[in-house]
Amino acid sequence: MAVSRRPAPRRSRWLDRYGWYEPRLEGAWTTTRQAEAWNLATNRRRTRQEGVLAGLNTMSQELEIVDAFAAYGAETSGINVVVIGDIGRGKSSWIKTVCVLRQLLADRQVVVLDKKPQAGVGEYTPLAAALGAESIRFRIGGSGACLNLLDSAISHGGHHEHGLEGVVPAGQEALVLAVLTDAMGRQLDEREKAAVGAALTAVSGEALVAGRDPVLRDLAMRLLDPQAKDGSIFGSRWAERSLEWGVEPGLALLRLADRDLRGLVDSPTSPAVRDALETHPLVHFDVSALPTDGPALRVVMTAVNTWLANRLAARSSRYQQTILVVEEGWHVATGSTGEVFRTNLKLSRGLGLSTVSAFHHPAELPPDSPARALMAEASIVVLFGQARADDAGEAVRLYRLPAGTEDTLMRLGRGQCLVKIGSRDPFLLNHIRSPWEMDLTDTDAAVTGEHPPAQHEALS
Numbered sequence: 001m002a003v004s005r006r007p008a009p010r011r012s013r014w015l016d017r018y019g020w021y022e023p024r025l026e027g028a029w030t031t032t033r034q035a036e037a038w039n040l041a042t043n044r045r046r047t048r049q050e051g052v053l054a055g056l057n058t059m060s061q062e063l064e065i066v067d068a069f070a071a072y073g074a075e076t077s078g079i080n081v082v083v084i085g086d087i088g089r090g091k092s093s094w095i096k097t098v099c100v101l102r103q104l105l106a107d108r109q110v111v112v113l114d115k116k117p118q119a120g121v122g123e124y125t126p127l128a129a130a131l132g133a134e135s136i137r138f139r140i141g142g143s144g145a146c147l148n149l150l151d152s153a154i155s156h157g158g159h160h161e162h163g164l165e166g167v168v169p170a171g172q173e174a175l176v177l178a179v180l181t182d183a184m185g186r187q188l189d190e191r192e193k194a195a196v197g198a199a200l201t202a203v204s205g206e207a208l209v210a211g212r213d214p215v216l217r218d219l220a221m222r223l224l225d226p227q228a229k230d231g232s233i234f235g236s237r238w239a240e241r242s243l244e245w246g247v248e249p250g251l252a253l254l255r256l257a258d259r260d261l262r263g264l265v266d267s268p269t270s271p272a273v274r275d276a277l278e279t280h281p282l283v284h285f286d287v288s289a290l291p292t293d294g295p296a297l298r299v300v301m302t303a304v305n306t307w308l309a310n311r312l313a314a315r316s317s318r319y320q321q322t323i324l325v326v327e328e329g330w331h332v333a334t335g336s337t338g339e340v341f342r343t344n345l346k347l348s349r350g351l352g353l354s355t356v357s358a359f360h361h362p363a364e365l366p367p368d369s370p371a372r373a374l375m376a377e378a379s380i381v382v383l384f385g386q387a388r389a390d391d392a393g394e395a396v397r398l399y400r401l402p403a404g405t406e407d408t409l410m411r412l413g414r415g416q417c418l419v420k421i422g423s424r425d426p427f428l429l430n431h432i433r434s435p436w437e438m439d440l441t442d443t444d445a446a447v448t449g450e451h452p453p454a455q456h457e458a459l460s
Contacts, residue, residue: 085384
């Protein structure tokens with residue numbers, strides 16, 4: 001007898017969706033803290049807490065430390081910083097906040113070479129006034145400050161009392177030869193170099209006996225009107241003829257002292273400059289009144305850098321960390337004076353001197369530009385937005401960033417930047433400022449016609 005089978009019931013897809021036919025295991029409750037492990041794209045939290053905070057990492061939403069001194073050894077092998085970005089993208093505000101104000105809170109000394117004019121003075125003048133620091137202003141003609149190119153703080157022989165062995169910044173002779181090379185538009189030959197060195201030794205010795213520092217005009221006149229004994233160091237054969245070797249360098253120095261550099265580096269160093277490092281942790285050198293064309297700006301900025309490097313070498317046993325801010329970095333990167341500047345940068349670790357250089361358009365620099373070399377040597381790179389594709393592309397090539405980063409750089413908003421620290425992967429950062437910092441770092445006063453509250457109180 002055949003057994004009839006009951007047909008299997010048809011499954012309703014709606015009941016099946018809600019688990020009507022088979023039992024379903026209950027899910028385990030969790031928290032967003034525990035579920036972080038499932039987000040494989042989340043960066044691990046960084047354990048380093050020393051250093052200056054810069055802003056918020058846009059991916060991990062963690063506060064990021066961008067500090068050359070704190071990163072040295074663990075993440076970088078150098079302490080120099082380069083900041084690149086288009087005008088109006090927040091580059092200057094970032095430098096003023098992260099590289100100046102917060103560095104002062106970290107008990108470091110900050111020296112600013114301020115080239116950007118604002119309302120007739122340097123852009124950092126309101127910030128210096130609010131902090132009680134003097135603005136040391138350089139002007140051609142003698143109405144401003146002066147930093148003697150032959151100041152005794154700049155070594156003549158490379159020795160610094162209480163300095164570290166092997167840390168020898170450029171001295172007076174190297175600085176004078178660099179200035180002469182740029183002024184004469186050619187390299188000096190060996191006879192001219194020998195004449196300059198001999199004359200420098202002679203005027204330095206006489207000035208030491210007189211209890212003063214020699215000045216540029218002393219050196220020029222010694223080259224143009226040497227004493228008979230000056231040639232004796234070259235032997236009897238060349239003693240007389242060597243007196244003529246310094247004529248052209250002497251004429252060039254005399255022109256610089258009387259015209260192009262008058263009142264800037266040709267007189268005794270101003271007391272405000274001489275005592276700058278001892279009076280306030282912020283030293284503001286306002287060079288905004290110097291013309292971009294000609295040697296004045298480049299020579300003064302290189303002289304300040306050399307003077308600072310020598311001062312730090314002399315007090316290197318104190319291990320004082322110092323930051324030098326150069327807002328218009330391309331000014332100090334060209335010519336023979338630029339070579340002196342870059343030579344001093346190579347001693348940054350021994351001097352405890354971190355140089356922060358700012359640039360605008362990397363694509364405008366020739367492939368063999370010294371400015372490009374200066375940019376490439378930085379251990380920390382901060383890239384703000386670029387409006388032009390060629391500038392964004394050049395930044396990507398210069399720092400070997402991943403393909404497609406060009407589009408990221410062109411899309412960055414104001415206050416957003418891409419940061420690369422040593423060999424660490426680059427990350428996007430939102431720069432965060434307190435209301436007080438916003439007031440002090442405002443750069444739109446000349447456009448709006450109004451001082452921010454903090455600046456207005458400091459200037460009134």
